Each structure stands twice: as structure tokens, then as C-alpha cells.
Amino acid sequence: MALQIQKSFDQEENQWNIFPAGEVDIATAPAFRVALDEAFREKPGNMTLHFDDLGYMDSTGLGVIIGAYGRMKENGYRIVLSNPQENIQKLLHITSLDKIFCPDNCEK
């Protein structure tokens, strides 16, 4: 039930690739927030969150992404989600956040 987060910066694309694996809920959302903040502070750039191995996320995770989106937008950067699983796609859809975070459609 824990959350592991790997991240790497792609110099050519000037963007972060972030790979959260596990679950984001009220217990793990703070670590998710720290990971996104640290990445952005270390090197400001666009961010792609690769959700392939994220099995669960609720509004606490959405809150973290919305917060990061606000800070990044102010600085002219964007944040997108890639490959969310069906349960997370549904959450993005009912909150209409898919329109913001999945410009190329979240569904596979």
C-alpha cells in the first residue's frame, strides 16, 4: 500500500518524467507532493506523470496534482498524465480533470 516514486529529467525534451507506483491516498499524498515540489525546484520544466503502475488514487492525489499544476502554470510549464488505469481514468473523468491533465485523452 505504499508509494514509490522514481523520477528522471529528460534534457532533450526539457521535462521531468515521474513514475509513481503503488497507491496515493491521505497517507502517501504528502510524499507525492514533496516529490513533485522537489523536482520542480531542482529544475523547472514540464512534467509527465507516468501512471502505468499507480493502482489507486483518490482526491488527495488529485489535490497534489492540482496544486502542482497551479504553480507550474504560473511559470509557463505544463503537467500531463500518461496511461492512468481505468479506476483513475474514471476519477479524472467525473471531476473533468481529464480535460486539463490529459489533453490527448487519458483512455488507452
Add this chain to the structure above:
Amino acid sequence: MTDIFKLSVPGKPEYVGTVRMAISCLANNVGFDIEAIEDIKVAVSEACTNAICHGKDNNGIFEVFCEMEKGKLVVSVVDQAGGYDKNKYCEPCLSLPKEGGLGLFIIRSLMDEVDIFTELGAGTKIKMVKYAR
């Protein structure tokens, strides 16, 4: 005959995952499909998150009641966290997302029936019903 499964949960973030796992097993036993089980997991977690966040300290205990009937699951999350003023609740503005305030909206979207009983100075009960299709 309704079976009732009751959990008494310390109001700390690290226990929400355990509640989610228990509810997921119960929902599976009742016969829900995977999508419905995921809906129930998210809705119950949101209700637990509310109970923990609205508590004045982290030492409060909240209770989760699960009533299992044929093709139906009723989950109630009951806290003594002080309640809130229902008139001050605002629907989230989805075109201008904020970091918080999505929990109740998500619960209402995922469950078939949702009732909220809250009393200022006392606590809140979120009762959620899901029917198997």
C-alpha cells in the same frame, strides 16, 4: 438477514489503506464487479479522509459500519469530529479546480445513494449505498 461488520479506526492517515482493503474484501464477497469495488474503495476512502481531516486532533476514533445484504452494500462512516455547517458547503467548480473540496462530490458520483447527517459540535455520518448490477 443483514450482516453488519464494524470497524473502529484511529483517526490517522495510515489506517485508511487498511479500511480500504477490508471494504474491498467485503464488497467482493457481496458479489460486486471490479469497477464497483473500485468505486466503493474510493468513496469509503474519501469519507475516511474527511473524518480524519475534520478532526481537531489526530487522536480521534471514527467508525465504519458495513451492512451486507444480497446485492447491496451500505457503508456508514461516523466521526465525532465536530460536524460542519451544511449551508457553507459549496459544490466544487470543476472548470477552476482547487486542491481540496472534491471528496463529497466524488462520493456522490460513485455511490448510488448518499446521505449526510452532520451536527455542529458533535460529528458527521456519511451513509453510502451501492447496488450490485
